[in-house]
Amino acid sequence: MMDVAFRKDDFEFAARAKDEYDSLDVSHESFWKDVAVRFMKNKGAVLGACIIAFIVALAVFAPMFSGRTYKTVVIEHASLPPRVPLVEKLGFMNGTVEGVDRYAEAEAKGVHYPFGTDTLGRDLWTRCWVGTRISLYIALLAMLIDIVIGMSFGMVSGFLGGKVDLAMQRFLEILNGIPNLVIVTLLVLVLRPGIMSITIALFIKGWIGMSQVVRAQVLKLKEQEYVLASRTLGTSTVNLLRREVLPNVLGQVIIMSMFSIPNAIFTESFLAFIGLGLQAPMASLGVLINDGFKSFLVYPHMVAIPTAVLAALMLSFNIMADGLRDAFDPKMKEM
Amino acid sequence: MWRYALKRVMIAFFTVTTILLVLFLLLELMPGTPFNDEKLTTQQKAVIMETYGLNKPVLFRFTNYVRLMAKGDFGISYTMEKNRPIADMVGPRLGVSLAIGFQAVLLGTLIGIILGVIASLKHNSWMDSLASVIAVCGVSIPSYVFALALAFLLGYKARLFPILYDPSGSVMSSIMPTISLSMFTIATVSRFLRSEMLDVLGSDYILLAKAKGVDEGRLILRHGLRNALIPVITVLGPLVVSLMTGSLVVEKIFAIPGLGSLFVTAIQVNDYNVVVAVAFIYSVMFIAVMLVVDILYGIIDPRIRLAKGGER
Numbered sequence: 001m002m003d004v005a006f007r008k009d010d011f012e013f014a015a016r017a018k019d020e021y022d023s024l025d026v027s028h029e030s031f032w033k034d035v036a037v038r039f040m041k042n043k044g045a046v047l048g049a050c051i052i053a054f055i056v057a058l059a060v061f062a063p064m065f066s067g068r069t070y071k072t073v074v075i076e077h078a079s080l081p082p083r084v085p086l087v088e089k090l091g092f093m094n095g096t097v098e099g100v101d102r103y104a105e106a107e108a109k110g111v112h113y114p115f116g117t118d119t120l121g122r123d124l125w126t127r128c129w130v131g132t133r134i135s136l137y138i139a140l141l142a143m144l145i146d147i148v149i150g151m152s153f154g155m156v157s158g159f160l161g162g163k164v165d166l167a168m169q170r171f172l173e174i175l176n177g178i179p180n181l182v183i184v185t186l187l188v189l190v191l192r193p194g195i196m197s198i199t200i201a202l203f204i205k206g207w208i209g210m211s212q213v214v215r216a217q218v219l220k221l222k223e224q225e226y227v228l229a230s231r232t233l234g235t236s237t238v239n240l241l242r243r244e245v246l247p248n249v250l251g252q253v254i255i256m257s258m259f260s261i262p263n264a265i266f267t268e269s270f271l272a273f274i275g276l277g278l279q280a281p282m283a284s285l286g287v288l289i290n291d292g293f294k295s296f297l298v299y300p301h302m303v304a305i306p307t308a309v310l311a312a313l314m315l316s317f318n319i320m321a322d323g324l325r326d327a328f329d330p331k332m333k334e335m
Numbered sequence: 336m337w338r339y340a341l342k343r344v345m346i347a348f349f350t351v352t353t354i355l356l357v358l359f360l361l362l363e364l365m366p367g368t369p370f371n372d373e374k375l376t377t378q379q380k381a382v383i384m385e386t387y388g389l390n391k392p393v394l395f396r397f398t399n400y401v402r403l404m405a406k407g408d409f410g411i412s413y414t415m416e417k418n419r420p421i422a423d424m425v426g427p428r429l430g431v432s433l434a435i436g437f438q439a440v441l442l443g444t445l446i447g448i449i450l451g452v453i454a455s456l457k458h459n460s461w462m463d464s465l466a467s468v469i470a471v472c473g474v475s476i477p478s479y480v481f482a483l484a485l486a487f488l489l490g491y492k493a494r495l496f497p498i499l500y501d502p503s504g505s506v507m508s509s510i511m512p513t514i515s516l517s518m519f520t521i522a523t524v525s526r527f528l529r530s531e532m533l534d535v536l537g538s539d540y541i542l543l544a545k546a547k548g549v550d551e552g553r554l555i556l557r558h559g560l561r562n563a564l565i566p567v568i569t570v571l572g573p574l575v576v577s578l579m580t581g582s583l584v585v586e587k588i589f590a591i592p593g594l595g596s597l598f599v600t601a602i603q604v605n606d607y608n609v610v611v612a613v614a615f616i617y618s619v620m621f622i623a624v625m626l627v628v629d630i631l632y633g634i635i636d637p638r639i640r641l642a643k644g645g646e647r
């Protein structure tokens with residue numbers, strides 16, 4: 001038998017230097033940090049988040065600095081196409097339609113309407129961003145309702161089980177059988193169109209999907225040993241839910257609430273489009289699309305811009321939600 | 336199985352009853368009476384109430400109401416077409432809406448299946464990415480955006496299709512509404528099918544079939560797709576919802592005389608009976624589809640019906 005002597009440099013670490021491994025401490029790399037790292041790696045999702053941030057910034061600040069209000073009517077400036085300072089020199093968005101300078105016709109030479117004006121001469125730039133605020137309000141509301149009502153309903157129903165669960169689930173199934181559209185229209189009928197009916201409709205049905213997901217999770221979690229251990233040690237039900245169950249469903253909750261946002265935004269714009277949402281002179285993206293639709297063959301910019309903002313907003317929320325889901329649970333990526 | 340089916344039917348039944356109750360209560364609790372004429376004396380009012388059965392107990396009136404709604408007697412229109420029975424107004428419009436909805440589902444499912452299969456076969460290629468981009472767009476961009484874009488580009492600029500729907504039933508004019516309605520179907524079906532196909536194609540029996548020398552096309556269609564298609568039934572529920580909401584706006588954009596446009600107009604002019612009737616029809620359609628999906632799924636996947644507490 002040959003005597004084999006190993007030398008110190010016979011083996012090397014494949015990827016990193018040895019001392020790097022020695023100093024690598026993974027014990028405090030928390031779950032949330034992992035999630036953040038995975039999310040940042042997803043280019044689409046980050047882009048979506050950036051677009052949302054950009055739209056939010058515009059919605060907050062643009063109306064403040066535009067120098068115009070969303071309801072001031074300047075009838076002489078009606079139906080002007082978009083005209084943006086600086087960009088106009090490049091030959092587009094310069095206020096001309098088929099070679100005719102509409103701004104000169106309207107005797108508004110030095111005036112700039114970045115998104116143009118509507119048929120009453122209201123500034124679409126301001127109206128568009130004020131309208132986006134409504135969409136964002138709806139988004140926030142949908143998320144809150146999802147988290148507060150949906151999560152608590154699902155947790156209570158799943159954790160208590162038995163008769164309570166049965167009753168809660170039957171109630172939910174019946175509620176789920178009523179189409180959203182019907183609820184909203186009936187509310188509109190009673191309350192008249194406006195942001196209030198949409199808000200209430202969201203309160204009635206917006207949280208059902210969330211509660212089902214949370215309940216399924218809780219059903220799984222409550223069988224686990226650590227919950228049993230905690231219960232044996234005398235933790236009260238409320239504390240069990242809050243300290244042991246809640247942190248483990250939180251990822252799912254965040255994902256679900258992100259997915260419910262585009263739905264809620266769509267509902268608002270859709271209602272406004274069929275004339276059941278906000279009423280003029282208030283502005284929301286749906287209202288603008290509805291107004292623009294009336295003359296969309298003649299003045300396509302009136303409908304194209306709010307539609308583009310709406311589509312960008314919904315697309316970004318969806319992509320970001322997708323990215324969050326992958327970040328929270330890489331195993332689900334193939335789904 | 337029967338137990339499960341019976342349970343689903345019971346739930347559906349209760350849901351319909353709840354909806355009827357809500358509709359009935361709305362009617363009851365709304366201020367005012369049908370007989371607001373000041374010339375009527377209390378006695379005359381009592382007589383009218385008697386003839387219309389309005390002085391009967393609430394429960395009696397409710398069962399009466401349920402009976403009428405079940406028969407399809409939705410009363411008469413107040414403002415849109417005065418005194419015309421709503422059943423007459425709804426009938427032909429329902430046909431138009433269903434026809435376009437059906438076309439959209441057909442087209443959407445077909446394209447969705449093709450996209451989904453391609454995406455799963457060319458997994459992680461540019462075609463896969465393209466299919467998922469289409470899917471994300473289809474899910475997140477409202478159908479009326481597609482409708483407006485189509486109407487402007489294909490209808491107005493290119494003049495390929497008529498912008499307004501032709502009620503005499505020309506196929507050309509129904510193409511654009513169908514496409515815009517089918518986008519959501521395409522997106523959901525292709526997305527769902529892709530993940531299902533990836534699952535199925537990775538399974539052992541496909542490997543076995545491949546080892547036995549089953550040819551590619553047969554392998555994908557007979558062995559893969561057939562199994563992957565089954566769970567796609569579950570998207571039917573959201574699909575019906577999207578078709579309902581989609582039809583409202585698409586019918587408005589293309590001026591289609593369907594149920595959706597009737598609904599919108601009725602709400603705008605406050606024609607209560609019409610709104611209630613259409614809301615009821617929508618609810619029943621929705622509940623019926625959900626019931627069929629639930630029962631079908633119970634047949635296909637026994638775990639669903641055996642799960643305790645009806646967990647889905």
